[in-house]
Amino acid sequence: MLALFKAMASVPPNAALLEVSELSYAYDGRPAVCGISFDIRAGEIFGFLGPNGAGKTTTILCIAGLLGAWTGGIRMNGGDFAPFRRAADRARLGVVPQELALYEELTGRENLELFGRLYGLAGTALGAAVTRALALSGLEERAADLVKKYSGGMKRRLNLALGDLHRPGLLLLDEPTVGVDPQSRNHIFEALRGLRAEGRTILYTTHYMEEAQKLCDRVAVIHEGRIIGSGTAAELAQQVESPGATLEDVFLKLTGRKLRDE
Amino acid sequence: MIGFLRSAWLLARKDLRMFFRDRTGMLLGFLLPVALVTVFGFVMKSIMGADGDEAMPRVRLWVADLDGSEESRGLVAALRVASTVSLQPEAEQEGLEPESLEEAQEWVAEGKNNAHHVLVIPQGYGADVAAGSVPRLEIARDPGRPMESRLVSIGVMQAFMQQTEGRLWPALMGRSMEGAGMDPASAQTLVGFMESARQLMAGVFAAADEPAGADAGGSPRAAPDLTDFTAWMSPATFVDVQRGDRPSTLTLQLAQVVAGMTVMMLMFGLMAVASTLIEEREKGTLRRLFLAPLERESILFSKFLLAAVIGAMQLVVLLTYGELVFRVNMFRDPVTLAILMLSTVAAVTSFGMLVASWARTQKQAEGLSTLLILVMSALGGAWFPVQYFEGSLPAVARVAMRCTLTHWSMSGFQGMLWYERPWTDSATLAALGVLWSFALAAGAMSWMLFRRRHLSR
Numbered sequence: 104m105l106a107l108f109k110a111m112a113s114v115p116p117n118a119a120l121l122e123v124s125e126l127s128y129a130y131d132g133r134p135a136v137c138g139i140s141f142d143i144r145a146g147e148i149f150g151f152l153g154p155n156g157a158g159k160t161t162t163i164l165c166i167a168g169l170l171g172a173w174t175g176g177i178r179m180n181g182g183d184f185a186p187f188r189r190a191a192d193r194a195r196l197g198v199v200p201q202e203l204a205l206y207e208e209l210t211g212r213e214n215l216e217l218f219g220r221l222y223g224l225a226g227t228a229l230g231a232a233v234t235r236a237l238a239l240s241g242l243e244e245r246a247a248d249l250v251k252k253y254s255g256g257m258k259r260r261l262n263l264a265l266g267d268l269h270r271p272g273l274l275l276l277d278e279p280t281v282g283v284d285p286q287s288r289n290h291i292f293e294a295l296r297g298l299r300a301e302g303r304t305i306l307y308t309t310h311y312m313e314e315a316q317k318l319c320d321r322v323a324v325i326h327e328g329r330i331i332g333s334g335t336a337a338e339l340a341q342q343v344e345s346p347g348a349t350l351e352d353v354f355l356k357l358t359g360r361k362l363r364d365e
Numbered sequence: 366m367i368g369f370l371r372s373a374w375l376l377a378r379k380d381l382r383m384f385f386r387d388r389t390g391m392l393l394g395f396l397l398p399v400a401l402v403t404v405f406g407f408v409m410k411s412i413m414g415a416d417g418d419e420a421m422p423r424v425r426l427w428v429a430d431l432d433g434s435e436e437s438r439g440l441v442a443a444l445r446v447a448s449t450v451s452l453q454p455e456a457e458q459e460g461l462e463p464e465s466l467e468e469a470q471e472w473v474a475e476g477k478n479n480a481h482h483v484l485v486i487p488q489g490y491g492a493d494v495a496a497g498s499v500p501r502l503e504i505a506r507d508p509g510r511p512m513e514s515r516l517v518s519i520g521v522m523q524a525f526m527q528q529t530e531g532r533l534w535p536a537l538m539g540r541s542m543e544g545a546g547m548d549p550a551s552a553q554t555l556v557g558f559m560e561s562a563r564q565l566m567a568g569v570f571a572a573a574d575e576p577a578g579a580d581a582g583g584s585p586r587a588a589p590d591l592t593d594f595t596a597w598m599s600p601a602t603f604v605d606v607q608r609g610d611r612p613s614t615l616t617l618q619l620a621q622v623v624a625g626m627t628v629m630m631l632m633f634g635l636m637a638v639a640s641t642l643i644e645e646r647e648k649g650t651l652r653r654l655f656l657a658p659l660e661r662e663s664i665l666f667s668k669f670l671l672a673a674v675i676g677a678m679q680l681v682v683l684l685t686y687g688e689l690v691f692r693v694n695m696f697r698d699p700v701t702l703a704i705l706m707l708s709t710v711a712a713v714t715s716f717g718m719l720v721a722s723w724a725r726t727q728k729q730a731e732g733l734s735t736l737l738i739l740v741m742s743a744l745g746g747a748w749f750p751v752q753y754f755e756g757s758l759p760a761v762a763r764v765a766m767r768c769t770l771t772h773w774s775m776s777g778f779q780g781m782l783w784y785e786r787p788w789t790d791s792a793t794l795a796a797l798g799v800l801w802s803f804a805l806a807a808g809a810m811s812w813m814l815f816r817r818r819h820l821s822r
């Protein structure tokens with residue numbers, strides 16, 4: 104099964120799956136993302152780090168086709184990519200939004216089935232996808248309960264599973280661990296490592312440096328709409344000329360500021 | 366990429382499932398309108414007395430018999446059967462009434478026992494009647510209720526004529542001519558003259574059967590009813606034109622109320638449906654739908670589908686209920702009914718979608734739609750048949766009335782129920798045309814708003 108997926112991935116490892124160049128976006132004239140460039144390689148977990156308001160969500164919305172009026176370039180597999188206009192391009196992505204977006208009056212299974220169908224799944228393929236998603240989110244036992252009866256962590260896991268339902272080539276995760284206890288968080292990390300092992304590609308947004316360090320192959324640090332550093336954790340440490348530094352230290356060095364004003 | 370209609374249907378089905386799961390929503394959608402139709406229907410029925418053959422409101426009239434003579438008791442008895450008043454106190458409750466004109470005035474002033482008209486029969490009434498002179502009757506009244514006053518006058522006149530067998534109308538005539546400025550001598554001559562005429566006529570009618578109410582149909586052979594003064598004084602006679610299929614228990618007001626409440630509740634129901642679009646926007650699920658590989662306009666279209674399904678169900682339930690309880694003969698012409706229902710649902714749905722795509726928050730949508738629904742219902746005739754008072758309305762109101770979709774829907778339903786017009790009738794076609802223009806215009810506008818808000822770069 105695993106080999107099959109790897110064989111199906113036409114992109115050789117280390118080639119860029121998604122290329123973002125000079126991406127800019129402004130809300131009513133107020134710039135939120137200012138000419139950022141990065142690429143995500145096939146099969147990696149790419150960390151997108153930044154404090155509140157840095158522009159992480161905005162970047163994801165541009166890539167996912169929810170915002171249309173950006174400038175710059177976004178390419179997928181070396182080709183044109185326009186999810187805002189083309190439904191078919193939207194099917195190549197899985198997005199897990201930062202805000203929970205679930206139908207609370209439906210059960211977990213009904214939520215999964217609805218979105219499965221909207222992504223064109225039907226019959227046994229749909230059944231298999233739902234079963235897999237329930238396993239991924241650890242919600243097998245509660246599949247028949249209304250979502251409004253779920254705990255916050257369970258909703259988070261369902262939110263995540265919905266994004267991966269149709270097994271997209273690229274998964275965009277916008278802070279999937281907000282408000283989740285360490286146990287659920289570990290469950291999510293395990294799930295994501297499992298996906299990487301299957302050869303899937305993930306953009307992982309967070310403002311927890313420890314998370315990124317544990318999980319991500321490469322990271323980009325975004326601050327006030329600009330990327331101020333990128334590479335592996337080790338490369339970043341070298342960049343600020345203090346080998347062995349944590350990403351916390353890196354951030355402090357790069358911006359001259361503490362990451363969170365706690 | 367899946368088909369437009371398929372994704373719209375998937376989404377509508379999801380909303381239907383949630384709709385039926387939400388008990389409160391269901392209650393609002395079905396039970397509340399049923400309750401409203403019931404209340405308004407029965408209120409109309411009892412006010413308008415639609416049970417009997419004569420659809421005439423009855424006005425409460427208190428009577429204080431200070432005379433206690435045979436004649437005064439005769440007048441009270443005649444008042445009890447008069448067609449326009451409902452006499453108080455009831456026969457078995459006598460003794461509750463006020464005991465003087467002053468007390469009667471007090472009752473009216475304070476609204477005691479809901480009295481707004483109190484007839485006081487003074488001492489000496491019997492003696493006057495026996496002597497053949499016009500007695501004095503006084504009615505303490507609230508002058509702010511002219512409509513009731515008119516009905517009370519008719520009732521009192523009816524009862525008086527019946528009790529005195531018309532013997533006093535020449536004298537009454539003389540008194541009013543004097544009041545109009547005729548000199549007493551001429552008036553007296555007139556009375557004498559009329560009296561001869563009366564006796565002449567009384568001779569002719571002596572053989573006539575029981576006069577009052579024996580034949581409401583007014584067939585030409587029935588003896589003229591001398592006691593119904595109003596009918597007798599008018600040169601016009603009524604020729605009843607009853608539509609063959611129309612149940613005789615159906616009155617215009619009842620048909621109005623059943624159709625009107627139904628249309629109004631439909632608007633509330635479909636507004637709630639439309640606001641699920643705003644709910645999805647606020648909860649973020651709309652964004653999630655935008656991420657899916659479907660044509661984004663199908664999301665808006667799914668709400669149209671949902672509204673059509675729920676609206677049709679609501680209409681069927683309400684109209685069936687109205688039919689069972691009030692026998693308005695709703696299903697006489699099922700094709701016309703279906704076309705009217707469809708057109709109304711289409712217009713109301715588009716209107717709801719327009720509000721939902723315009724409003725930025727649920728609160729805005731609720732406020733605006735409640736306001737619009739109430740105004741349209743009142744103006745469009747869902748509460749009371751404004752169409753029939755049209756002549757007395759200012760021009761602005763007449764124009765405003767025609768701008769409401771309620772008006773056109775109501776006139777379609779009224780045409781079908783009351784005049785048994787098929788959908789091919791020109792008046793009905795006109796109403797349908799307006800409803801569909803409304804539906805298309807509002808639908809197109811909501812489409813544009815939706816696109817501009819969500820799908821423009």
Ligand SMILES: Nc1ncnc2c1ncn2[C@@H]1O[C@H](COP(=O)(O)OP(=O)(O)OP(=O)(O)O)[C@@H](O)[C@H]1O
Pocket residue numbers: 130134135153154155156157158159160161162201310
């Ligand atoms: N809908 C919006 N309208 C106007 N401005 C916005 C909107 N959404 C975000 N912004 C602004 O754009 C900037 C970037 O916001 P964004 O949500 O992308 O940050 P983020 O990195 O995702 O932050 P967080 O960690 O808090 O989620 C912020 O200054 C924010 O105020």
Ligand SMILES: [Mg+2]
Pocket residue numbers: 159160161201277
């Ligand atoms: Mg964010």
